[in-house]
Amino acid sequence: MSEYLSEEEQVARIKSWWDENGTTLVVSVVVAVAAAFGWNWYGGYQEDQTAAASSTYVTYEQADEVGRSAAVAALAEQFPGSAYHVLALFNEAQNATEAGDLQAAETHLNSVVEQGQDQLLVDLAKVRLAKLQQAQDRSTEALATLAAINSEGYRAWGLEAKGDIHASRGELQLAHEAYTAALESLGEGARRPLLEMKMHNVAPAQGEFVPFADPLSDALQAAQETLEQEQAEAVEAVEEAIATLEATETIEAAEGTEAQQEETVPQDETQTPADEEGNADD
Secondary structure, three states: OOOOOOHHHHHHHHHHHHHHHHHHHHHHHHHHHHHHHHHHHHHHHHHHHHHHHHHHHHHHHHOOHHHHHHHHHHHHHHOOOOHHHHHHHHHHHHHHHHOOOHHHHHHHHHHHHHHOOOHHHHHHHHHHHHHHHHHOOOHHHHHHHHHOOOOHHHHHHHHHHHHHHHHHOOOHHHHHHHHHHHHHOOOOOOOOHHHHHHHHHOOOEOOEOOOOOOHHHHHHHHHHHHHHHHHHHHHHHHHHHHHHHHHHHHHHHHHHHHHHHHHOOOHHHHOOHHHHHHHHHO
């Protein structure tokens, strides 16, 4: 018996294997081809979407107020939650804040939180939203907003803002805990001098958390008072100098007038007694 399979046996085995696995193989190849085609199509589609969103954002940046509103609406409709949509909302929130319309700014930031696709941008919006809520005396809501931050990238910023809120409420122990946690969450080698100063300002004194004065505010107030006093003294000195100059000019003018009057006195009024006697003899 031959050690090698005959051609007929090899063909039979191939046919048998094909009957068992051919359909699966064909389906696998079709799926692989379709997946490759779909991936390429999706990649192209994403590039087209990104280019279109970028173009709309450029239109937003170059437009006037009415045009910007229309561009933001277009971004929200066609590319909701995209990076370009979020950037436009951030810009709108900043403009509203500068205009004093905190409610409108809060609406824009809430849109980022609800629709944003990038978690880092969403958490950045939460930090800014919490500061707006705190500015409107809604510290409890602000703390809840900060508690919802998920990404490590903004954990330190969120904890620092949390510490600021507790400090403003006089909750110094909670503020110290938040500032300490914020420092501990920083990356290795990272430093935040202002955050460190905040932590030290609310640190316990002899084991007790006591209200602290703001030395920076006191120093600024003292400097302002000193400056105002120096300005007042300078104005007073100038006024005195002007008054002295005016008095000197008045005296000089009076002396000049007297001298002029003496020069214009009639000759007969200036005769001596001897002249008068001579005139009498004549």
